[in-house]
Amino acid sequence: MQLTKRQEALIRSLSSRHGRRGSEFCICDGLRSSREILRLRPDLVEILILRDGVGVPEESPVEPVILSGQEFERVSRTVVSSQGIIVVARRPETVPPEAPVSGPFVLLLDRVGDPGNVGTILRTARAAGLREVWVTRGSADPYSDKVLRSASGAQFALSVREHGTLDEVVALLRAKGFRRIFRTAPGGGRNVFTEPELFTDSVVVLGNEGAGAGEIPGAVNVLIPMPGDTESLNVAQAATVILFEHVRRTCAAAV
Amino acid sequence: MQLTKRQEALIRSLSSRHGRRGSEFCICDGLRSSREILRLRPDLVEILILRDGVGVPEESPVEPVILSGQEFERVSRTVVSSQGIIVVARRPETVPPEAPVSGPFVLLLDRVGDPGNVGTILRTARAAGLREVWVTRGSADPYSDKVLRSASGAQFALSVREHGTLDEVVALLRAKGFRRIFRTAPGGGRNVFTEPELFTDSVVVLGNEGAGAGEIPGAVNVLIPMPGDTESLNVAQAATVILFEHVRRTCAAAV
Numbered sequence: 063m064q065l066t067k068r069q070e071a072l073i074r075s076l077s078s079r080h081g082r083r084g085s086e087f088c089i090c091d092g093l094r095s096s097r098e099i100l101r102l103r104p105d106l107v108e109i110l111i112l113r114d115g116v117g118v119p120e121e122s123p124v125e126p127v128i129l130s131g132q133e134f135e136r137v138s139r140t141v142v143s144s145q146g147i148i149v150v151a152r153r154p155e156t157v158p159p160e161a162p163v164s165g166p167f168v169l170l171l172d173r174v175g176d177p178g179n180v181g182t183i184l185r186t187a188r189a190a191g192l193r194e195v196w197v198t199r200g201s202a203d204p205y206s207d208k209v210l211r212s213a214s215g216a217q218f219a220l221s222v223r224e225h226g227t228l229d230e231v232v233a234l235l236r237a238k239g240f241r242r243i244f245r246t247a248p249g250g251g252r253n254v255f256t257e258p259e260l261f262t263d264s265v266v267v268l269g270n271e272g273a274g275a276g277e278i279p280g281a282v283n284v285l286i287p288m289p290g291d292t293e294s295l296n297v298a299q300a301a302t303v304i305l306f307e308h309v310r311r312t313c314a315a316a317v
Numbered sequence: 318m319q320l321t322k323r324q325e326a327l328i329r330s331l332s333s334r335h336g337r338r339g340s341e342f343c344i345c346d347g348l349r350s351s352r353e354i355l356r357l358r359p360d361l362v363e364i365l366i367l368r369d370g371v372g373v374p375e376e377s378p379v380e381p382v383i384l385s386g387q388e389f390e391r392v393s394r395t396v397v398s399s400q401g402i403i404v405v406a407r408r409p410e411t412v413p414p415e416a417p418v419s420g421p422f423v424l425l426l427d428r429v430g431d432p433g434n435v436g437t438i439l440r441t442a443r444a445a446g447l448r449e450v451w452v453t454r455g456s457a458d459p460y461s462d463k464v465l466r467s468a469s470g471a472q473f474a475l476s477v478r479e480h481g482t483l484d485e486v487v488a489l490l491r492a493k494g495f496r497r498i499f500r501t502a503p504g505g506g507r508n509v510f511t512e513p514e515l516f517t518d519s520v521v522v523l524g525n526e527g528a529g530a531g532e533i534p535g536a537v538n539v540l541i542p543m544p545g546d547t548e549s550l551n552v553a554q555a556a557t558v559i560l561f562e563h564v565r566r567t568c569a570a571a572v
Contacts, residue, residue, distance in 0.1 A: 182551060182553075185547070185550075185551065185554075186550060186551070186554050188545045188546075189549075189554075190543070192545070214547075216547075219546065253568065255564075286561065287564055288446070289445065290443045290445060290446045291443070291474065292443050292469075294444075295441060295444050296437060298437075298554070299437065299444075299553070302557040303558070306541065306561075309542055310562075312544065313511075
């Protein structure tokens with residue numbers, strides 16, 4: 063089976079940021095993330111391309127297109143690197159703003175821009191048991207190939223909700239009953255390890271790599287204590303500390 | 318000031334893995350990591366190259382070589398990407414095996430291969446207040462340009478100790494009085510959040526991205542509880558959880 067002209071055109075359009083932005087599809091070329099998409103949401107898979115010799119995944123929802131090494135190279139040039147598999151899938155359904163929030167606390171990323179950071183946070187949030195992660199407008203596209211790869215396809219296991227700017231998102235969450243907004247700030251604030259209400263009807267905001275999180279009237283600053291002489295943690299590491307502080311408290315409560 | 322022929326040759330040799338491996342120098346092209354090297358260990362800086370227009374760092378230990386955009390491009394092709402600054406520095410002094418260990422617990426990376434993971438772990442370990450990180454032979458070169466960049470130069474603030482294979486390193490640490498060896502394993506084991514002796518005369522081993530940590534006779538397996546349906550965390554995230562569990566306990570003890 064060969065790629066149709068329509069499929070080729072779709073893949074080509076997904077190779078540019080502009081083409082991805084407007085599209086209802088996304089393209090993924092990581093082995094692990096592709097397998098996760100096939101496993102979690104086979105209903106969304108549109109095209110599966112394999113390099114000749116790469117094993118066909120057990121349950122393939124569509125007939126795979128097998129390409130010779132050379133043909134595969136030509137197609138895969140549209141994505142960053144390649145492990146012999148490409149999946150084109152529909153993006154999961156967008157959750158409308160009025161949909162209820164799953165869980166007692168919301169992790170909100172404010173314009174986190176590095177695809178590797180956004181992907182790592184999504185993967186870690188999934189491992190920590192979250193059902194959704196919120197992002198503000200201006201964050202890295204959660205469905206770009208880089209974010210899909212570093213998230214190991216977690217986008218297909220949890221909802222990524224984007225409902226506007228930081229102000230808009232905070233107003234929406236307050237209207238939904240989230241009374242406490244905690245904003246991570248390296249400068250100072252309450253200790254994340256001792257703040258008792260960190261995960262009670264609360265929103266924890268992590269900010270852009272350079273600028274940090276935007277100002278939020280009424281928010282409480284929290285910090286991750288750092289005995290070392292570093293000025294800050296990478297945002298994905300900060301998110302990990304907070305997500306697993308939540309897991310730790312939940313475990314302790316369960317014992 | 319222009320690059321001398323000897324400097325050009327040194328930079329060229331550092332562009333290959335082979336050249337780096339045997340060298341007493343390393344090359345760094347990240348803005349943040351370069352600044353950290355200049356600040357932390359000016360005595361080790363051999364060459365500082367700036368693209369015309371990039372501000373000269375406040376206290377430069379050597380006379381900077383300012384290159385035009387075009388010349389800079391030619392030189393910087395030896396490194397992955399560029400922010401207008403290149404630092405060539407001597408690697409910090411190797412710590413001999415007999416040197417005492419700093420701290421009550423050792424973080425040991427067993428053949429962690431991804432440069433981004435090793436760098437992120439070093440940066441996070443520094444933030445968590447560790448003075449050293451141990452790695453086994455076969456881990457990513459801690460002084461490669463990629464690891465330097467993702468570590469933000471933490472290699473120049475803490476010691477990275479490499480004393481052989483996993484077996485050799487574990488034997489050395491046991492001989493130094495580290496009685497408890499904890500090995501992170503996704504399969505099962507004691508909970509890192511409740512194991513009371515996790516950081517008492519202990520070694521916590523994190524393993525290779527694919528294969529995990531090697532077998533260690535007498536080691537105790539520990540796991541990071543994961544409520545989500547993921548099979549595992551990225552090794553840098555696992556290290557972050559463990560490092561900041563240590564910070565949390567230390568904070569709590571200090572209060």
